[in-house]
Amino acid sequence: xxxxxxxxxxxxxxxxxxxxxxxxxxxxxxxxxxxxxxxxxxxxxxxxxxxxxxxxxxxxxxxxxxxxxxxxxxxxxxxxxxxxxxxx
Numbered sequence: 001x002x003x004x005x006x007x008x009x010x011x012x013x014x015x016x017x018x019x020x021x022x023x024x025x026x027x028x029x030x031x032x033x034x035x036x037x038x039x040x041x042x043x044x045x046x047x048x049x050x051x052x053x054x055x056x057x058x059x060x061x062x063x064x065x066x067x068x069x070x071x072x073x074x075x076x077x078x079x080x081x082x083x084x085x086x087x088x
Contacts, residue, residue, distance in 0.1 A: 009058060013051040015044075024050045044086070052084035 012027040022043050024034040034050055036043045059077035066073055082088045 009054050011054060013054060015047045015051050017044075022047050048086045049084050052080055055080035055083055 013024055013033060014027040016023045016025050016030065020038055022036040023032050024036070024047055025032055034047075036047045036050075040046060055076075059073075059080040062073045062076055063069055079088070
């Protein structure tokens with residue numbers, strides 16, 4: 001049985017920007033998870049970091065659960081970092 005945290009962590013998130021509004025949404029159905037306020041500095045960076053959280057968590061689980069760290073584990077972690085940094 002999966003826990004709520006496991007279900008949430010496996011839900012792909014995306015960033016949606018309309019005019020001045022930046023939202024982090026569930027990628028599949030655009031359900032709003034968070035709205036990044038207009039008054040905050042570096043809004044896009046915060047939104048990217050928040051939307052990358054499930055990927056980062058999955059990468060950390062893979063690495064910490066591995067007896068040996070494989071190239072595939074490193075690739076997952078690097079992809080999550082790239083997503084958080086806006087390089088994907």
